Amino acid sequence: MKKSSTVTIKPEIRDAGLGSLGSYLTGFVLSIILTLIAYYVVTAKLYSSNLQVVSIIISLAILQLFVQLIFFLHLGRESKPRWNVTVFVFAATVVLIVVFGSIWIMNNLNYNMAHSSDSYIRKDELIKQ
């Protein structure tokens, strides 16, 4: 009973974190394509607004993050319980809170404090002078 259970566990443990040539090649080619698309969009100025270009290249970066996590780091290939994925999700949450929280708070501070006159606020709130 015990023997058979140890033998069946083994291949699963072995597989975690091990890639194949195919997976590395796929990850490499996809990463190059995504990098070149982002580079081309910016240098050829294929965008109409700042918000548009930021959302395009950030999406491409996040896509490439997942490409590399899956094809290079083989995240999610481990057997249950998936501690690596759990820790990654926790870290990603902290990262998002720190980055977007900082940007949000500091923009808000700039908006409310940087201008000695309140003309900006008047304009945004559509208050007639």
Added chain:
Amino acid sequence: MNNEAVALNSAEILEQENTNKTMFGFWLYLMTDCVLFAVLFATYAVLHKNTFGGPGGAEIFNMPYILVETMLLLTSSFTCGLAMLAVHKKQRKALLIALAITFGLGLAFLSMELFEFRHLVVEGNSWTRSAFLSSYFTLVGTHGLHITVGLFWLATLGYQIFKNGLKQHAVKRLGLFSLFWHFLDIIWIFIFTVVYLMGVS
């Protein structure tokens, strides 16, 4: 005989479980490093418009140069993956070649980055110029520091394998190194996007 085989198997499994624990510990370290970089990214995002009359990103970033740097690091991440494949096939020579290429590409990346830094400082745009440049040098420099440490680590590992052959602990350390190297490549994607691409757009 059957019992012996099982005993050997369980020793191997124990070894493997130990390796898995070490890998997990190292993964935890990488995730805390992620938080460190997140703080630096947040600082950069907040300060990148505070140029204090100095140049902004669009004036000082040379995009084709940065693209070459990015490709060098990406390729070294790929050859690091090839090295891991060679480890598991026990091909020592292929492994050493892949590690040497990884090292060369990493070193080329680091040299290009240091050359870029030198160029900025010579032109008077050092970290003391403005809040934008302080946060830029801190973020990109911290990544460069990680790359430097990685190169020392890789050189040591390569020497150990060259000298002593593919021992079990060398295989384990190579696994950890490949995690570290792929992680640095992922951080660079975000530096490339947030600092350079968004800086010139």
